[in-house]
Amino acid sequence: MHYLVTGHTGFKGAWLVQLLHAHGHQVSGLALDPAPGALYERARVGELMEQDLRVDIRDGAATAAALRQVxxxxVVHLAAQPLVRESFRDPRTTWETNVNGTFNVLDAVAATPSVRAQLIITTDKVYRNVNQIWGYRETEPLGGVDPYSASKAAADLLTQSWIATSGCEVPTAIARAGNVVGGGDVCPERLMVDLVAAFSAGQDVHLRYPHAVRPWQHVLDCLAGYLALVDALLEGRLAGEAFNFGPGTGSFVEVGTVARTVARLWQTTAGVVVDEAPALHEAGLLALDARKAELALGWHDRLDFEATMAWTVEWARRAHDGADARELCTEQIAAFAATGGGKAGR
Ligand SMILES: NC(=O)c1ccc[n+]([C@@H]2O[C@H](COP(=O)([O-])OP(=O)(O)OC[C@H]3O[C@@H](n4cnc5c(N)ncnc54)[C@H](O)[C@@H]3O)[C@@H](O)[C@H]2O)c1
Known part of the structure; x- marks a missing residue:
């Protein structure tokens, strides 16, 4: 099977290419250049790929040409501007990438006869946040205040409209997941990235929202859900549906607890410091109810909170000590597969 991953130079994309390659698939990708120090470069992900294209999904003609070429x-569409704070700084690029870019991918797929399934990745932040303490279900209203959340909700609605009205016959589904962590993330403004950077340098870490509760999921658990949904589409099931892929309530944990857990696992003497009140709006708890994925796909998280943190810290510490990033990913992909008694994707 030949997969095209948009956003393969990013964090989830770099893991996904390696996971698909480990399953014996051909993989191509289209994205912008990787960020400095990205996992894509550290793990030499480009070497695993059939076609490794630099295409801006805001350019419809270029996106269509890339789809035809590959x-x-x-198609797994991950490419996005995925950061809340960046979306305040640059709302135009956020909207254009997340909405127009998604339109261009859907449109390009419709014009590419080889495609048998496509998965559009949105986020837990698509739900209208009413500060409920139980998880959101797929049928609940979408919304979003900050430009990132609102643009992803718009991309989700766009995909639903496209499925209902475009006449495109490619089986399409939507996947919504929350915070993911794992080795090699370099996106700014993400807690785990800040923790790893601080503890690698033996420095204290500064927290903005120590009591904010977030769901924490390992990137491999999230990607396993995506691939189980793709497999269902290829089997002729579940086209047109949206699925949540979130961890169980044991992984809804305060930011301060995450920082202290990582400090303990890292065995650092560096401290955890709480900063002054935040200036920007940030959503309260957003938890997903993933029972639909459990019932329809047999998917559930395999790594609990402690294991998720331990795997992430182990990857980061060993990479910091000079281990090869590709080998670390390969090892964890194999270890993850062993937790499910088979392939990592299912
Ligand atoms: N990481 C998380 O915790 C998380 C949580 C929920 C949802 N998501 C979603 O998962 C997806 C991947 O997130 P990530 O964490 O890997 O982000 P990332 O920033 O690491 O990667 C983003 C990727 O998108 C590409 N991209 C950005 N703008 C583009 C453009 N105009 N044209 C082509 N490619 C473009 C980048 O080059 C990169 O490859 C996104 O859709 C994001 O909204 C991520």
Missing amino acids: SPDV
């Missing part, structure tokens, strides 16, 4: 069987 002619994949499956």
